[in-house]
Amino acid sequence: MSLDESLSIRVNGEHRRVAPGISIADLVRELGFDPGRVGVERNVELVPKSTLAEIKVEDGDDFEIVHFVGGG
Numbered sequence: 394m395s396l397d398e399s400l401s402i403r404v405n406g407e408h409r410r411v412a413p414g415i416s417i418a419d420l421v422r423e424l425g426f427d428p429g430r431v432g433v434e435r436n437v438e439l440v441p442k443s444t445l446a447e448i449k450v451e452d453g454d455d456f457e458i459v460h461f462v463g464g465g
Contacts, residue, residue, distance in 0.1 A: 411450055418445040423448040423460060430460045 399410040404424065411420060417440060418428040433443040434457040440448060 403455045417448050426460045430461045
């Protein structure tokens with residue numbers, strides 16, 4: 394894949410390039426997190442957890458992803 398075919402996005406303030414057609418759930422997995430244990434904001438809107446696998450990442454998207462950590 395050439396850079397021309399990839400999408401340019403931001404994740405937690407850092408620029409990244411990802412393959413076209415990737416879902417938000419796939420992006421979260423690529424980052425090393427479990428989609429069931431994260432909160433995702435896309436372009437300043439909260440993404441319902443139940444839709445992470447359905448929504449495709451688009452060029453220029455800006456994500457804030459937080460993961461939940463257990464403990465006490």
